[in-house]
Amino acid sequence: MLPADRALPWALAAVFFALYTALSVRLHQRLLTTGYDLGIFEQAVRSYAHGRAPVSALKGPGFHLLGDHFSPVLASLAPVYRVFPSPITLLVAQAALLAVAVVPLSRWAYQAHGRTAALVTGIGYGASWGIASTVGFDFHEICFAVPLLAFSVTALGNERWRAAAGWALPLLLVKEDLGLTVMVIGAYIAWQGSRRLGLATALAGLAGTLLEVLVIIPAFNPDHSYSHAGSFGGIESPGGILLGLLHLPMDLITPQTKVITLVLLLAPTAFMALRSPLILLALPTLCWRFLSAYPPYWGTSYHYSAILMPVVFGAFVHSLNRWAPDGSTQDRRTLRTGLAISSAMTVLLIAGFPLSALADPVTWQTPPRVAAAHRVMDNIPDDATVAASNRLVPQLTHRCTVTLFGFPNIPLTADWIIVDAKYPMGFPMSAQAQSDALDQARLDGYRAVAQDDGFLLLHRSTPGAQAGGSGRSSVSR
Structure with missing residues (x-):
């Protein structure tokens, strides 16, 4: 040989x-x-x-x-x-x-x-x-x-x-x-x-x-x-x-x-x-x-x-x-x-x-929404507890404790919620169910912190917690 x-x-x-x-x-x-x-x-x-x-x-x-x-x-x-x-x-x-x-x-x-x-x-x-x-x-x-x-x-x-x-x-x-x-x-x-x-x-x-x-x-x-x-x-x-x-x-x-x-x-x-x-x-x-x-x-x-x-x-x-x-x-x-x-x-x-x-050329192109998602996620501090949409979860698991927003039988205890409200994946719940869950979250005390191109971030303050990890907490349209 x-x-x-x-x-x-x-x-x-x-x-x-x-x-x-x-x-x-x-x-x-x-x-x-x-x-x-x-x-x-x-x-x-x-x-x-x-x-x-x-x-x-x-x-x-x-x-x-x-x-x-x-x-x-x-x-x-x-x-x-x-x-x-x-x-x-x-x-x-x-x-x-x-x-x-x-x-x-x-x-x-x-x-x-x-x-x-x-x-x-x-x-x-x-x-x-x-x-x-x-x-x-x-x-x-x-x-x-x-x-x-x-x-x-x-x-x-x-x-x-x-x-x-x-x-x-x-x-x-x-x-x-x-x-x-x-x-x-x-x-x-x-x-x-x-x-x-x-x-x-x-x-x-x-x-x-x-x-x-x-x-x-x-x-x-x-x-x-x-x-x-x-x-x-x-x-x-x-x-x-x-x-x-x-x-x-x-x-x-x-x-x-x-x-x-x-x-x-x-x-x-x-x-x-x-x-x-x-x-x-x-x-x-x-x-x-x-x-x-x-x-x-x-x-x-x-x-x-x-x-x-x-x-x-x-x-x-x-x-x-x-x-x-x-x-x-x-x-x-x-x-x-x-x-x-x-x-x-x-x-x-x-x-x-x-x-x-x-x-496929599309594989090598990064959609503008990706930057929007990261701008919104930058508001979440390290080591926070987060409930996120399925496709956003692995963007955060290296620095936060993350659960899947809307997953059945898992209580919502996270301080932060981040979802893709514009193009929901459909797992673990439908688009309508996600919208209903967000409405319920607002009733439970979560408030919008940032929004960009359909990515929505909500936060619920807890005693001693400080909102925003990067100093850029704002609601943008």
């Missing part, structure tokens, strides 16, 4: 890191990130950075995030966040983690089939819709799982069983459902390689998920339960489990959204990933998503498919080894055809997902 070729995987990773960072940071700068979810994760990391438990006011007063999902891996961002306290720190970290997964996949492809295969695999993964959708929507803890899976899948494909298990086990610290993926990785190792190591890994994965879901998360949850079990309507009861098993085949392919997701998942590999048993690693994630009663899990939006991308492209490289084992003319022709189809599908799918926004 020539020095230039050894650098190729890292060069691809660097390119995608730059693209991911540019997209996510521009979205944040244009007020297109949200409190749900970037604000929540920043509150957790900010707490860790100051030596506190990961509490998120956005989830509720004193809500401990380990009672929602088991993601202690977020604490690893605390040292960097302490130096650079900004939501952009989380976005850049996510970009780096997602990009580094290019390295093992493209390196494996190069070693197996040369430079073209490395480029097709690296670019295919890097531009894949699952990764693009993740970058295009805030920050999520799942970004830690993506490189771990990429290295683990690559080790599996090269029959390095201890390395595969070593990369997989930290997934238990990323999110509670990933223990099931660790279990399947262990089963694969037991099937194809070391039985003892595989069974131990599988047992650790299953035990980890059960411990997190049944013990750890309920211990931190205010209701002493695993709240996400409700997404799998009725499955927690014996009757629900039996009924679920009877409906299982149809539930996995209906409604049509699930079939579309499966097709789009395999299309970038020219469906060749199906020839590798490594594709089995995708089953735990696909099953819990498709059996859920929560429709967003079924589709291609948000971050839900991120961990499937290294699995699918790892299976793709593995399938190339199986499809072209002896280097005959026919095998080389088959290999070239598969790589060409994969490249074509990658290019075709880019247009439908967030990375395509980088080619």
